[in-house]
Each structure stands twice: as C-alpha cells, then as structure tokens.
Amino acid sequence: MSLPKVDAVVVGAGAGGGIVAKELAVNGLSVVLLERGRWYTPADCRKDDLRNQRTSILGNNTGPDDEGNPRVLVDAQGRERILAPSEGGYNNNAACVGGGTATYGAMAWRYHPGDFRMRSVYGPLEGSTLDDWPIAYDDLEPHYEKAEWEIGVSGDDSGNPFKGPRKRPLPMPPLPPSREERILEAGALRLGLHPFHIPMLRNSVPYNGRPGCMRCRWCVGFLCEVNAKCGTQNTVIPTALATGHCQLRTESMTKEILLDGRGRATGVAYFDARDRLQEQPADLVVVSCAATESARLLLNSKHRLHPNGLGNRYDWVGRNLQGHTYSGAVGYFEQETYDDLGPGAGIAISDYNHGTPGLRGGAMLANEFIRLPIQFVPSLPPGTPRWGKAHKDAMRKFYRRTIMIQGPTQEMPMADSRVQLDPKIRDRWGIPVLRMSGGKHSHTLEIAAAMSDRAAQWLTASGAIQVWPKKAGQGLSGGQHQAGTCRMGRDPRTSVVDPNCRIHDVDNVFVVDASVHVTNGGFNPVLTIMANAYRVSEFIVKTWNGTRFRS
Amino acid sequence: MQQRDRIKLQKDMGRRCFVRAGVIAAAAGTAGCSSSTSWRFFTAAEAETINAACECIIPADQDPGAAWAGVVRYIDRQLAGKFKPHRQTYRRGIAALDRMAGGRFAQLSPVAQIDCLTKAERDKELRAFFDLVVAHTMQGFYGSPRHGGNRDWVSWRMLRIPSSPVRGRA
Numbered sequence: 001m002s003l004p005k006v007d008a009v010v011v012g013a014g015a016g017g018g019i020v021a022k023e024l025a026v027n028g029l030s031v032v033l034l035e036r037g038r039w040y041t042p043a044d045c046r047k048d049d050l051r052n053q054r055t056s057i058l059g060n061n062t063g064p065d066d067e068g069n070p071r072v073l074v075d076a077q078g079r080e081r082i083l084a085p086s087e088g089g090y091n092n093n094a095a096c097v098g099g100g101t102a103t104y105g106a107m108a109w110r111y112h113p114g115d116f117r118m119r120s121v122y123g124p125l126e127g128s129t130l131d132d133w134p135i136a137y138d139d140l141e142p143h144y145e146k147a148e149w150e151i152g153v154s155g156d157d158s159g160n161p162f163k164g165p166r167k168r169p170l171p172m173p174p175l176p177p178s179r180e181e182r183i184l185e186a187g188a189l190r191l192g193l194h195p196f197h198i199p200m201l202r203n204s205v206p207y208n209g210r211p212g213c214m215r216c217r218w219c220v221g222f223l224c225e226v227n228a229k230c231g232t233q234n235t236v237i238p239t240a241l242a243t244g245h246c247q248l249r250t251e252s253m254t255k256e257i258l259l260d261g262r263g264r265a266t267g268v269a270y271f272d273a274r275d276r277l278q279e280q281p282a283d284l285v286v287v288s289c290a291a292t293e294s295a296r297l298l299l300n301s302k303h304r305l306h307p308n309g310l311g312n313r314y315d316w317v318g319r320n321l322q323g324h325t326y327s328g329a330v331g332y333f334e335q336e337t338y339d340d341l342g343p344g345a346g347i348a349i350s351d352y353n354h355g356t357p358g359l360r361g362g363a364m365l366a367n368e369f370i371r372l373p374i375q376f377v378p379s380l381p382p383g384t385p386r387w388g389k390a391h392k393d394a395m396r397k398f399y400r401r402t403i404m405i406q407g408p409t410q411e412m413p414m415a416d417s418r419v420q421l422d423p424k425i426r427d428r429w430g431i432p433v434l435r436m437s438g439g440k441h442s443h444t445l446e447i448a449a450a451m452s453d454r455a456a457q458w459l460t461a462s463g464a465i466q467v468w469p470k471k472a473g474q475g476l477s478g479g480q481h482q483a484g485t486c487r488m489g490r491d492p493r494t495s496v497v498d499p500n501c502r503i504h505d506v507d508n509v510f511v512v513d514a515s516v517h518v519t520n521g522g523f524n525p526v527l528t529i530m531a532n533a534y535r536v537s538e539f540i541v542k543t544w545n546g547t548r549f550r551s
Numbered sequence: 552m553q554q555r556d557r558i559k560l561q562k563d564m565g566r567r568c569f570v571r572a573g574v575i576a577a578a579a580g581t582a583g584c585s586s587s588t589s590w591r592f593f594t595a596a597e598a599e600t601i602n603a604a605c606e607c608i609i610p611a612d613q614d615p616g617a618a619w620a621g622v623v624r625y626i627d628r629q630l631a632g633k634f635k636p637h638r639q640t641y642r643r644g645i646a647a648l649d650r651m652a653g654g655r656f657a658q659l660s661p662v663a664q665i666d667c668l669t670k671a672e673r674d675k676e677l678r679a680f681f682d683l684v685v686a687h688t689m690q691g692f693y694g695s696p697r698h699g700g701n702r703d704w705v706s707w708r709m710l711r712i713p714s715s716p717v718r719g720r721a
Contacts, residue, residue, distance in 0.1 A: 049694055387609070391609070
C-alpha cells in the first residue's frame with residue numbers, strides 16, 4: 001500500500017542524511033527521513049567497555065543488531081566468511097539516528113586542499129584509481145564553516161600552517177590541555193613541527209543549548225551521557241522535525257528505490273518498524289546510508305533500464321571502497337602520562353599530510369583517545385608475554401605511562417576493493433546482503449609505515465624512553481570511515497554521481513555521504529561529509545525551486 | 552569523605568575475599584567468595600579446570616588474579632549467550648587439558664599447570680582453544696563487571712583508575 005506522497009525521501013539519518021533532511025525541511029519541502037536503527041538519547045548511555053561501537057566483543061551499542069544483518073567477506077585466498085556486525089571485517093558503521101555521529105570520537109577535520117587534487121599533485125599510480133575530486137576545497141569552504149557553527153566545533157587550528165584558508169574561526173575554544181598534550185606539544189616544537197588543538201564536534205563550553213564536555217573516559221564508541229558531543233541526532237534532526245515538514249521513521253529498513261517506466265525514481269519501498277512493506281512515494285530520493293549500505297541500496301534497485309542496479313551502467317557502484325589505514329606508535333615514559341581526562345585526543349600535527357618525498361600523501365597524526373584497560377591490552381610492547389605474571393606486570397608498568405600517537409593514512413583507492421551483492425545470503429527482511437572483497441594498495445602500506453616512523457620520532461622527541469610501532473592492518477578497509485563506493489565525477493563512464501552528487505543516469509536520485517568521496521583525505525571524514533551535505537542541499541533546494549524535479 | 556570510606560571498605564573486603572578465595576579456589580575450584588555453583592554452561596568440574604587455567608593466565612600476586620575476579624563467571628555467562636559458537640571448543644579443550652594433566656588439571660601444582668598450558672599454546676589442535684581462553688580471560692579481568700568478571704573493579708583498582716564514576720551508571 002502506498003503512503004501519502006512527499007517531496008523528498010531521505011534514506012539514512014546519519015551525518016549526511018540528517019543535514020539534507022534539515023536543509024530541505026527548513027526550505028519548505030516535505031521530507032520523510034527513514035532510519036533503519038533506533039533513536040537513542042543520553043539516558044541510553046551504557047558504560048560498557050565490551051559492548052560499544054569501538055570495542056564490540058559483546059556487540060554494538062547503537063546497532064546494527066547481530067541477528068539478521070549478515071555480510072559475506074571474501075579474503076585474499078578467496079575464502080568466504082559470513083560475518084555479524086560486531087565481528088571484525090564486517091566494516092560496520094552505526095545504525096541509529098545520528099549514525100556514527102551519535103558515538104564518534106568527533107574529530108572535525110577540514111580536508112587539506114591537496115586532498116581534492118590527488119591525481120594532479122601526485123600523478124597516476126599503477127593499480128590505483130587515484131583521481132581528483134570534481135570539486136575543490138574552495139567549493140566546500142563556506143559549507144565547512146556552516147557545519148562548524150551549526151553542528152558545533154571546539155578547538156583551535158590557528159597553529160596549523162598547512163590547513164586550507166578559513167574565513168571564520170571555530171565557534172568554541174579547545175578543552176584545556178591534558179598531561180599528554182603538554183608532553184607532546186613540547187616534543188613537537190623540539191622537532192620544529194606545528195602542533196595545534198584538534199577541532200572536535202564536541203562542546204567545550206555550553207553551546208546550542210547543550211552543556212560542555214565533562215571529560216569522562218567513556219567517549220569514543222559511546223553515547224555521550226551529558227549530550228556534549230554534537231551529532232546530527234541532537235542538532236539538525238531536531239531542527240528538521242521542529243519545522244513540521246519532516247517525519248522521522250525509525251527502525252525502517254529501505255529495500256529498494258522505486259522506479260517508473262522511464263527509469264526515474266518515484267519513491268522507495270521499505271520495511272517499517274513492524275516489518276510491514278511500505279511504499280513511500282516522493283519526487284526525489286536522497287541516499288545517505290554510508291558507503292557500504294548506500295551502494296547496496298543502489299545495487300538492489302534494479303530496473304529494465306538499470307539492470308545492474310541504479311547508477312551502475314559502467315560498473316562503478318561499490319568499487320573503490322576505502323577507509324583509513326591507521327598506523328602510529330606507542331611510547332613509554334618515565335613519568336605518569338595518564339590523567340584520566342577524556343576525550344584523550346587533543347593535539348595533532350598536519351606536517352606530514354603532504355609534501356613528504358616519495359609518498360603520495362600521508363596522515364594527520366594525533367594522540368589517541370583515552371584508553372580503557374581492555375582497549376590497552378593490545379598496545380603492550382612487542383615481546384611482552386601474552387599471559388602469565390609477566391603480562392600482568394606489563395599492564396601495571398605501562399598503563400599509566402604510555403602515550404599513543406596514530407593517524408589515518410589516506411588510502412590509494414582500488415577498483416577491486418569493493419562491495420557487491422551476495423548471490424545467496426539475505427538479511428532478515430530477505431534483502432540481498434553485501435559481499436566484500438579486496439585489500440589495500442602496497443603504497444598505502446608504505447605511507448602508513450612512514451607515518452608510524454614519524455609518530456615514533458615525535459614520541460622520542462617528547463621524552464619517551466621506549467617506543468614501539470602500532471602497525472597497520474592488511475585487510476580490506478572500510479569501517480567507520482568507509483567511503484568511495486559511489487564516486488563523484490564529471491564523466492559518467494568513470495563515476496557514479498555528478499559534481500552535485502546526483503546519479504548520472506537519473507535526475508532525481510542523490511547520494512549524500514562519504515560514498516561520493518573520490519579519495520578520503522588523511523583525516524577523519526565526518527566534517528567533509530557534513531559540508532558536502534550542506535553544499536548538495538543548496539543545489540537541491542535551488543533546483544527544486546526551479547523544476548520541482550518533475551520532468 | 553563518604554566516597555573514600557566506601558572505597559576503602561571495598562578494598563578491605565576485597566583483600567579478605569582474596570585471601571579466603573585463594574584457599575577456596577585451590578580446594579574447591581569456585582570462582583570467589585560470592586561463590587556460585589550454578590553454572591550456565593560449565594559443569595562444576597569443567598569450571599574448576601578453566602578457573603585454574605585462567606588463574607595461570609592472570610595469576611594472583613600483590614593484586615588478585617583471574618580466579619578472584621570471577622573470570623570463569625564471565626566466560627560461563629558468555630558461553631550461554633554471545634559465545635555460544637565457542638561451546639565445543641571449550642568442552643573439548645577442557646577435556647584435553649585434563650587428559651594432558653593425567654586426571655584433573657586443577658589438581659596439578661601451579662608450575663605443572665603453566666607447563667601444561669605452554670604445551671597447549673604450542674599444540675596445533677589446542678592452539679585455537681588456548682587463544683580463546685587468553686582473550687576471554689583478558690576480557691573477564693579487565694572488562695566491565697556487569698558481565699560477571701572484574702569483581703569489584705579489581706583490575707581497575709590495580710591500575711589505579713577510580714572505579715566509581717562521579718555521575719551516572721557504571
């Protein structure tokens with residue numbers, strides 16, 4: 001049965017979808033916002049170090065549920081494994097209102113201007129689909145600013161000479177520095193580096209009607225108990241709902257985009273909270289499910305004119321899956337470094353994002369978020385016995401006297417690192433699930449190894465008496481920074497969406513999340529997702545006021 | 552002031568429990584002073600074996616070890632839930648440990664137990680079981696008490712992390 005028609009349906013209430021829903025609603029469009037997960041509040045904060053989005057040994061705290069949401073992972077030897085969302089290799093992102101922004105660490109990076117021009121800066125790379133974005137830093141700059149002020153960012157990057165130009169400072173000051181930050185600042189200056197306070201989507205002072213951070217140790221991976229983290233669930237989505245033009249439907253799993261005889265979208269089919277199949281007609285559809293699930297929705301939306309899935313005429317949907325290759329180092333200090341102050345991460349350098357001879361890019365390096373004891377276990381130095389009294393001694397020796405530095409190495413995208421539909425396995429609604437395969441480019445691992453060396457140098461210069469590397473993982477990269485599967489570009493033969501993030505083939509379907517990222521920067525991606533969502537929303541509203549998407 | 556008294560009381564109780572538990576654990580193989588004999592997955596004999604193995608992985612010294620912390624209770628609870636797929640591995644692994652011990656693993660001397668586990672760690676068949684026990688012991692000792700282990704936040708007190716958050720639920 002068909003529901004009353006609306007102007008726009010937005011699938012996914014995360015960083016991208018939340019912003020599009022709000023922008024369309026405040027501009028008078030009627031919007032249905034569909035979210036497969038639930039809406040959590042600060043009262044749902046459970047300080048469970050074994051069950052959260054960061055450490056999911058006993059499950060995820062903000063979805064998806066382990067039951068009924070499988071994926072298939074194909075490893076380098078061609079072996080298949082069926083995985084649940086809490087298992088490593090699933091490349092999970094949260095399923096809830098706010099998406100990853102409900103539980104993230106909340107680093108609020110603008111990408112470096114060079115991150116949008118990787119092909120021009122570094123030239124082609126064998127085995128990689130490395131390319132330029134069709135838009136530049138300057139196109140996003142005003143939207144970065146809007147995200148910083150509307151969602152809320154604290155920090156101070158005025159000490160970073162490598163950043164792109166900004167017109168307006170951040171709206172909130174940084175949190176006072178922790179012990180780690182003071183130690184590392186001195187070390188960075190000793191090396192002639194340029195340390196600064198990480199921009200964070202976290203209130204350092206009361207802002208937007210919510211309080212400042214209380215600096216607890218339950219941060220990344222957890223819902224914020226005092227609502228000091230700024231996500232779409234406590235900013236733009238409530239604003240969208242307050243307009244009266246936006247309906248949010250939670251626990252609603254979208255099955256496919258519905259298409260008419262000409263192959264244009266007429267709305268979506270979804271399973272509602274009681275698992276009833278519903279049809280929601282709309283003049284335009286915005287897909288914002290994160291890189292893995294957005295690709296899945298397009299691939300599951302088949303039509304006579306789109307036999308391989310929507311936007312997939314040239315077999316680009318699902319390819320170039322990338323995240324970040326984290327690497328770094330851990331340093332042991334004579335003095336105690338642990339001061340029990342969250343969020344932990346606070347100081348960064350951007351000296352190595354670009355300009356290192358022989359490397360195509362690099363990473364921002366920062367001190368790591370505060371580590372709970374179970375999270376610290378894998379950080380012990382190599383050679384530590386894995387069990388017995390010596391292991392316990394090492395925990396006592398190192399826990400309060402170590403600092404970890406790491407960074408998100410920008411990955412060299414590869415066409416064969418991808419998601420497809422699995423021919424057999426289906427989820428609990430009967431929808432085909434993702435089949436993931438591929439790995440990392442060897443140059444990505446070279447860059448990551450170099451970043452690990454740089455992190456070690458910084459620790460040594462800061463006074464560490466023993467330093468050991470935190471090496472990069474080898475497997476397929478996606479996870480919470482997943483990107484790239486619906487590449488943005490001018491040429492329909494080598495991309496999925498145009499520079500306005502509209503699918504080349506269909507004039508009323510947009511993809512608005514990190515799927516459209518051509519490359520993923522050497523930084524956490526969320527502020528770029530947000531800025532791009534504001535930018536695309538502006539285009540949608542402008543086009544709406546002209547054609548209303550009725551061709 | 553009250554807070555500090557409460558923590559001190561917890562610590563004192565902890566020490567008493569620890570001493571007593573050492574005796575009991577050695578004699579009867581229970582998981583500590585609030586001993587629970589109603590296991591969800593293990594038989595009493597299996598619990599005794601795995602408890603002894605966990606205690607080798609994180610032994611008591613100046614701070615309590617895995618047995619006192621209730622690591623077996625953590626593993627037992629998870630084997631009734633999220634860890635169901637590991638049930639066979641545990642059942643077979645425990646039987647193999649007892650066989651290696653020539654009877655009851657828990658009745659070996661601590662040195663002989665460590666020797667036995669070192670062999671298990673190098674054994675092709677037992678390696679997967681051993682790896683699971685190590686990982687689960689770390690979780691049960693260092694993870695949240697809400698899942699049955701880390702009794703009274705014993706590992707957090709060992710690392711001198713204040714166990715009671717100022718506000719909210721733990």
